[in-house]
Amino acid sequence: MAGKDGLKFGELGPRAVHLCVDAQRMFSEETDWHTPWLARILPNIERLTAVRPERTVFTRFVPIRSAEEGRGAWRRYYEHWPKMTLDALGPEMVELMPSLTRFVPPAKVVDKLVYSPWMRPDLERMLEAEAIDTLVVTGGETDVCVLATILGAVDRGYRVIVACDAVCSSADQTYDAMMFLYQSRFGEQIETAPTAEILDAWR
Numbered sequence: 001m002a003g004k005d006g007l008k009f010g011e012l013g014p015r016a017v018h019l020c021v022d023a024q025r026m027f028s029e030e031t032d033w034h035t036p037w038l039a040r041i042l043p044n045i046e047r048l049t050a051v052r053p054e055r056t057v058f059t060r061f062v063p064i065r066s067a068e069e070g071r072g073a074w075r076r077y078y079e080h081w082p083k084m085t086l087d088a089l090g091p092e093m094v095e096l097m098p099s100l101t102r103f104v105p106p107a108k109v110v111d112k113l114v115y116s117p118w119m120r121p122d123l124e125r126m127l128e129a130e131a132i133d134t135l136v137v138t139g140g141e142t143d144v145c146v147l148a149t150i151l152g153a154v155d156r157g158y159r160v161i162v163a164c165d166a167v168c169s170s171a172d173q174t175y176d177a178m179m180f181l182y183q184s185r186f187g188e189q190i191e192t193a194p195t196a197e198i199l200d201a202w203r
Helices: 037-051 073-080 120-128 145-155 172-185 195-202
Strands: 014-019 056-061 110-112 134-139 158-166 190-193
Touching: 014 037, 014 145, 037 134, 037 158, 037 190, 037 195, 056 120, 056 145, 110 120, 134 145, 145 158, 145 172, 158 195, 172 190, 190 195
Parallel strands: 014 056, 014 134, 056 110, 134 158, 158 190
Antiparallel strands: none
16 A cells, blocks of 8 residues: 555644545445445544544445436446446445444435536535535545545645545555555645544544
Protein backbone atom coordinates (compact mmCIF):
# COMPACT_ATOMS: atom_id res chain seq x y z
CA MET A 1 0.00 0.00 0.00
CA ALA A 2 1.02 3.58 -0.59
CA GLY A 3 2.14 5.69 2.30
CA LYS A 4 0.20 8.46 3.99
CA ASP A 5 1.02 12.12 4.33
CA GLY A 6 -0.91 12.83 7.51
CA LEU A 7 -3.11 15.70 8.61
CA LYS A 8 -1.04 18.61 7.35
CA PHE A 9 -3.68 21.22 8.12
CA GLY A 10 -4.36 20.46 11.75
CA GLU A 11 -7.24 19.07 13.76
CA LEU A 12 -10.75 18.55 12.49
CA GLY A 13 -13.22 21.17 13.61
CA PRO A 14 -16.87 20.84 14.62
CA ARG A 15 -18.02 21.19 11.01
CA ALA A 16 -16.52 17.92 9.76
CA VAL A 17 -18.51 14.99 8.39
CA HIS A 18 -17.60 11.36 7.72
CA LEU A 19 -18.68 10.56 4.14
CA CYS A 20 -18.67 6.81 3.51
CA VAL A 21 -18.88 5.85 -0.16
CA ASP A 22 -20.85 2.78 -1.28
CA ALA A 23 -20.17 0.31 1.55
CA GLN A 24 -22.92 -1.92 0.21
CA ARG A 25 -23.80 -5.59 0.02
CA MET A 26 -23.38 -5.75 -3.76
CA PHE A 27 -19.71 -4.88 -3.37
CA SER A 28 -19.03 -6.98 -0.28
CA GLU A 29 -20.78 -10.16 -1.38
CA GLU A 30 -20.03 -12.55 -4.26
CA THR A 31 -21.26 -10.53 -7.22
CA ASP A 32 -19.58 -9.42 -10.43
CA TRP A 33 -18.55 -6.26 -8.58
CA HIS A 34 -17.17 -7.99 -5.50
CA THR A 35 -14.43 -5.91 -3.87
CA PRO A 36 -12.45 -8.21 -1.53
CA TRP A 37 -10.72 -5.39 0.35
CA LEU A 38 -14.04 -3.90 1.48
CA ALA A 39 -14.40 -6.46 4.27
CA ARG A 40 -10.85 -5.67 5.44
CA ILE A 41 -11.43 -1.93 5.76
CA LEU A 42 -14.88 -2.34 7.33
CA PRO A 43 -13.59 -2.21 10.95
CA ASN A 44 -12.07 1.22 10.33
CA ILE A 45 -15.28 2.47 8.69
CA GLU A 46 -17.15 1.23 11.75
CA ARG A 47 -14.71 2.99 14.11
CA LEU A 48 -15.16 6.33 12.37
CA THR A 49 -18.92 5.92 12.22
CA ALA A 50 -19.30 4.81 15.82
CA VAL A 51 -17.73 7.95 17.28
CA ARG A 52 -19.73 10.31 15.05
CA PRO A 53 -22.87 8.52 13.81
CA GLU A 54 -24.75 11.82 13.67
CA ARG A 55 -21.90 13.21 11.56
CA THR A 56 -21.88 10.34 9.07
CA VAL A 57 -23.39 10.22 5.59
CA PHE A 58 -23.48 6.99 3.61
CA THR A 59 -23.79 7.07 -0.16
CA ARG A 60 -25.32 4.14 -2.03
CA PHE A 61 -24.84 3.36 -5.72
CA VAL A 62 -28.22 2.30 -7.12
CA PRO A 63 -28.04 0.49 -10.48
CA ILE A 64 -30.71 1.04 -13.10
CA ARG A 65 -33.34 -1.68 -13.45
CA SER A 66 -32.23 -2.88 -16.88
CA ALA A 67 -29.70 -1.95 -19.55
CA GLU A 68 -32.51 -0.57 -21.70
CA GLU A 69 -32.95 2.27 -19.19
CA GLY A 70 -29.33 3.37 -19.64
CA ARG A 71 -28.45 6.62 -21.37
CA GLY A 72 -25.49 6.78 -23.72
CA ALA A 73 -22.42 4.91 -22.47
CA TRP A 74 -24.32 3.79 -19.36
CA ARG A 75 -26.42 1.51 -21.56
CA ARG A 76 -23.29 -0.10 -22.94
CA TYR A 77 -21.93 -0.33 -19.39
CA TYR A 78 -24.90 -2.32 -18.13
CA GLU A 79 -24.98 -4.46 -21.26
CA HIS A 80 -21.45 -5.45 -20.22
CA TRP A 81 -22.61 -6.06 -16.62
CA PRO A 82 -26.11 -7.57 -17.07
CA LYS A 83 -26.05 -9.31 -13.67
CA MET A 84 -25.57 -5.97 -11.91
CA THR A 85 -28.83 -4.30 -12.89
CA LEU A 86 -31.35 -3.79 -10.12
CA ASP A 87 -33.73 -6.35 -11.61
CA ALA A 88 -30.99 -8.98 -11.71
CA LEU A 89 -29.50 -8.19 -8.30
CA GLY A 90 -32.59 -7.55 -6.26
CA PRO A 91 -33.09 -4.34 -4.25
CA GLU A 92 -31.72 -5.91 -1.06
CA MET A 93 -28.20 -5.88 -2.54
CA VAL A 94 -28.24 -2.08 -2.64
CA GLU A 95 -28.43 -1.99 1.17
CA LEU A 96 -25.48 -1.02 3.35
CA MET A 97 -23.30 -3.77 4.77
CA PRO A 98 -25.19 -5.25 7.74
CA SER A 99 -22.84 -3.94 10.44
CA LEU A 100 -23.41 -0.37 9.23
CA THR A 101 -27.20 -0.32 9.13
CA ARG A 102 -27.36 0.02 12.94
CA PHE A 103 -25.98 3.54 12.62
CA VAL A 104 -28.90 4.76 10.47
CA PRO A 105 -30.35 6.91 11.94
CA PRO A 106 -28.79 9.17 13.12
CA ALA A 107 -26.43 8.60 10.16
CA LYS A 108 -27.95 9.65 6.86
CA VAL A 109 -28.10 7.92 3.47
CA VAL A 110 -27.85 9.54 0.03
CA ASP A 111 -28.58 7.47 -3.09
CA LYS A 112 -26.99 8.07 -6.48
CA LEU A 113 -27.31 6.55 -9.95
CA VAL A 114 -23.77 7.30 -11.12
CA TYR A 115 -20.27 7.38 -9.64
CA SER A 116 -20.52 10.92 -8.28
CA PRO A 117 -22.85 11.84 -5.41
CA TRP A 118 -22.80 15.46 -6.57
CA MET A 119 -24.98 15.02 -9.67
CA ARG A 120 -28.11 15.35 -7.54
CA PRO A 121 -28.55 18.20 -5.04
CA ASP A 122 -29.34 16.07 -1.95
CA LEU A 123 -25.82 15.72 -0.56
CA GLU A 124 -24.77 19.31 -1.15
CA ARG A 125 -27.95 20.68 0.40
CA MET A 126 -27.48 18.45 3.44
CA LEU A 127 -23.91 19.64 3.95
CA GLU A 128 -24.73 23.29 3.35
CA ALA A 129 -27.59 23.17 5.86
CA GLU A 130 -25.07 22.29 8.59
CA ALA A 131 -22.29 24.56 7.28
CA ILE A 132 -19.97 21.58 6.78
CA ASP A 133 -16.44 22.47 5.66
CA THR A 134 -14.51 19.16 6.00
CA LEU A 135 -15.17 15.68 4.61
CA VAL A 136 -13.50 12.52 5.91
CA VAL A 137 -13.87 10.05 3.05
CA THR A 138 -14.02 6.27 3.40
CA GLY A 139 -15.37 3.39 1.30
CA GLY A 140 -14.83 2.12 -2.21
CA GLU A 141 -13.55 2.13 -4.73
CA THR A 142 -10.57 4.45 -4.45
CA ASP A 143 -10.26 4.80 -8.23
CA VAL A 144 -13.97 4.99 -9.17
CA CYS A 145 -16.73 6.25 -6.84
CA VAL A 146 -14.34 7.50 -4.15
CA LEU A 147 -12.42 9.40 -6.82
CA ALA A 148 -15.60 10.99 -8.20
CA THR A 149 -16.68 11.92 -4.68
CA ILE A 150 -13.34 13.47 -3.80
CA LEU A 151 -12.94 15.50 -6.99
CA GLY A 152 -16.44 16.91 -6.61
CA ALA A 153 -15.66 17.86 -3.03
CA VAL A 154 -12.39 19.51 -4.08
CA ASP A 155 -14.22 21.55 -6.73
CA ARG A 156 -16.64 22.74 -4.05
CA GLY A 157 -13.84 23.86 -1.73
CA TYR A 158 -14.19 21.30 1.04
CA ARG A 159 -11.22 20.21 3.05
CA VAL A 160 -10.91 16.56 2.01
CA ILE A 161 -9.32 13.92 4.23
CA VAL A 162 -8.99 10.40 2.83
CA ALA A 163 -8.79 7.72 5.51
CA CYS A 164 -6.09 5.70 3.76
CA ASP A 165 -6.82 2.50 5.68
CA ALA A 166 -10.60 2.85 5.25
CA VAL A 167 -10.76 3.12 1.45
CA CYS A 168 -10.13 0.31 -1.01
CA SER A 169 -9.89 -0.74 -4.63
CA SER A 170 -10.26 -4.09 -6.33
CA ALA A 171 -6.51 -4.13 -7.03
CA ASP A 172 -3.56 -2.95 -4.96
CA GLN A 173 -1.98 -1.29 -8.01
CA THR A 174 -4.89 1.07 -8.56
CA TYR A 175 -5.14 1.84 -4.85
CA ASP A 176 -1.45 2.76 -4.77
CA ALA A 177 -1.80 4.83 -7.94
CA MET A 178 -4.68 6.83 -6.48
CA MET A 179 -2.87 7.46 -3.20
CA PHE A 180 0.10 8.72 -5.19
CA LEU A 181 -2.21 10.93 -7.24
CA TYR A 182 -3.95 12.39 -4.19
CA GLN A 183 -0.66 13.09 -2.42
CA SER A 184 1.38 14.35 -5.37
CA ARG A 185 -1.16 16.30 -7.42
CA PHE A 186 -3.67 17.54 -4.84
CA GLY A 187 -1.44 18.18 -1.85
CA GLU A 188 -3.10 21.50 -0.94
CA GLN A 189 -6.63 20.12 -1.17
CA ILE A 190 -6.46 16.45 -0.15
CA GLU A 191 -4.88 14.92 2.94
CA THR A 192 -4.42 11.18 3.46
CA ALA A 193 -4.15 9.81 6.97
CA PRO A 194 -4.87 6.57 8.85
CA THR A 195 -8.05 6.18 10.87
CA ALA A 196 -6.27 6.40 14.22
CA GLU A 197 -4.75 9.79 13.38
CA ILE A 198 -8.10 11.11 12.15
CA LEU A 199 -9.85 9.99 15.34
CA ASP A 200 -7.16 11.60 17.50
CA ALA A 201 -7.64 14.88 15.64
CA TRP A 202 -11.45 14.80 15.72
CA ARG A 203 -12.20 15.89 19.27
